[in-house]
Amino acid sequence: MWAPAECTxxxxxxxxxxxxxxxxxxxxVRAVARLEPTRLRLVVDIGYGAAAWDLAAxxxxxxxxFTFAFTRHADRLHWExxxxPTQKTVLDALAARASAALEQSP
Known part of the structure; x- marks a missing residue:
């Protein structure tokens, strides 16, 4: 499992x-961008904004x-x-899962 020891x-x-x-x-998820080794941006359909915010909370x-930030851009939500640095592998795993889901979407 990719959860760190700090996970409760x-x-x-x-x-x-x-x-x-x-x-x-x-x-x-409509796009995945690795902005920095310790920073990931997911572009999320705005209709799922409440679900994304709830999951982040x-x-x-x-x-x-984790630090989560949300910014609205037209009909999309940027979820950063x-x-x-010590938790980069957790972000790597999330990025991989989001990218895999995006590749499988129609």
């Missing part, structure tokens, strides 16, 4: 959280090292995720 989710909750990210990525509760 237990082994029962973790697979559900991963599935929530995967579902949101599959439904909502819940993720901040268990992995406090930043982590400290």
């Amino acid at each position: 989710l237990d082994v029962v909750q973790l697979p559900d959280r991963i599935a929530q990210f995967d579902a949101l990525f599959a439904d909502a 819940r993720e901040s509760g268990c992995c406090s090292f 995720m930043t982590v400290p």
Whole structure:
């Protein structure tokens, strides 16, 4: 699993959280950009803004090292995720999952 030791989710909750990210990525992500090694931008369909914000808030509760920021751009939402250098592998995993979901979307 790609969750860091700092994550406070237990082994029962973790697979559900991963599935929530995967579902949101599959439904909502329109572009993925790695801005820096520790910074990722997902372009999300605006209709999924509330779901993305809710997931980010819940993720901040268990992995406090994340910084999430949202900026609206017309009918899209830029969801930026930043982590400290020690958590780059977590961001790598999220970027890979988001990119894979984007590649599979019609």
